[in-house]
Amino acid sequence: MKEVFKIKVTLVKNILEANTRIAEQNRKLFADRNVMAINIMSAPGAGKTTLIERTIKALKQNFEIAVIEGDIQSTYDAEKIAATGASVVQINTGGACHLDGNMISEVVDQFDLDLIDLLIIENVGNLVCPAEFDVGENFKVMLLSIPEGDDKPLKYPLIFNESSVLLINKIDLLPYVDCSVEKIRRESLKINPDLEIFEISCRKEEGLVGWYKWLEKKMEKR
Amino acid sequence: MHELALIESVMETVLEEMKRNNLSRVESITLRIGKMRQYVPDALTFGLECLSKDTPLEGAKLIIEEIPIKGHCSKCNREFIFKNMLDNTCPSCGEITSRITSGKELELVEFEGGV
Structure with a gap:
């Protein structure tokens, strides 16, 4: 017997x-073409697409902006972005709950990167998985809307730890919801002391100037 | 849901390494995963069960070493465990630290099999 x-x-x-390797290739490609890439992450319904619409409207005079829309299915968000005049590519993940480096590398040649200054990547709505997967961005930006509650830093620490910016959205709803922006600030900064925090309302177009200025400053330095 | 993507990646590597080492079966796979990653061990085990069906990895046991979130206090030069990410006050001097020294691990450590 053997x-x-x-x-x-x-x-x-x-x-x-394997993902990190592809993400690094994306990052190098963006750097070679002088493109700054940001990865926008949030729970579903926090207002990512509206934020992107506002940002394009505010910055399109000075910068050429392109968008990659990540959704499990549908092209609904991509159509909204296309209406702003920015070039947009839709990725349907077909069930996957996040974008990864490979998904980005597969669509990026649909843009003429030499003409683009800012690439905005809208991740799939989810507070867990997108934080795990590097897609080759320069900055991760997190959007948290106040109806989601002020317990999110404790429940989803990784996304707060990985992000460079936290945008607290829907502050116009503060009179109607039990949510302490002060608590979100305090606990987020405990997890990530370098986090830049802006309180905004995309609907009312409030508080967005600080965010635009942050972006412009990073664009100048790229 | 991120458990499935992780298991897919693990399986890919193990299947490659099996070929390289001329192995035909795998008994166990060991992962080392930091608590901050928020992977659910049971979901990983279930993911492997589902995805490994009819592959050489079918029946392999998943061993998961969970690594606690630890921080380093720059004031008293001490390492301590966080109960959660907000519990980052040094127990000996009260300094708040955000320098995480462990808890973000995501490693395929080893696997054991046979020819």
Whole structure:
């Protein structure tokens, strides 16, 4: 009878290494073409698409902006963005709850990157998975709307830790919901002291100037 | 849901390494995962069960080492465990630290199999 040996193969490697490699290629491509890429992440319904519409409207005089729309299905958001005049590509993940480096690299040649200054990537609405997957962006931007509640930093710390900017949206609804912006600020900064926080209302177009200025400053430095 | 994407990635690597090492079966796969990653061990195990059906990885046992979130206090040079991400006050001197030294791990450590 054949003797059975047990063989142990030791690897100790990052499980998402393949994704990180592709994301780094994307990042290098963006840098070579002088494109700044931001990855916008939030829960469903926090207002990502409206934020992008407002941002395009405010900055399109000075910058050429393109958008990658990530959704599980539908082209509803992409149509809204197309109406602003910005070039847009829709990715339907077909069930996947986040975008990854490979999805971005597969669509990026649909843009003429030499003509683009700012690439906005709208991730799938979800507070967990998008924070895990590097897509090759320069900055991760998180949007949290106050009806979601002020317990989110504690419940979803990774996304707060990974983001460079936190936009607290729908502040016009503060009189109607039990949510402490002060608590969100305090707890987010505990998780990530370098986080830039802006309180905004996309609907009322309030508080957005600080966000635009932040973007413009980063664009100048790119 | 991110559990499935992670398991897919693990399976890809293990299947490649099996070929390289001329192995035909795998008994166990060991992962090291930081608590901050918010992976649910049971969902990972279930994910492997579902995705490995009719592959050489079918029946492999998943061993998950969960790594606590730890921070380093720059004031008293001490490492301590956070109960959660907001519990980042140094227990010996009260300094708040956000320098995480562990808890974000996402590693495929090893697997054990046979020819």
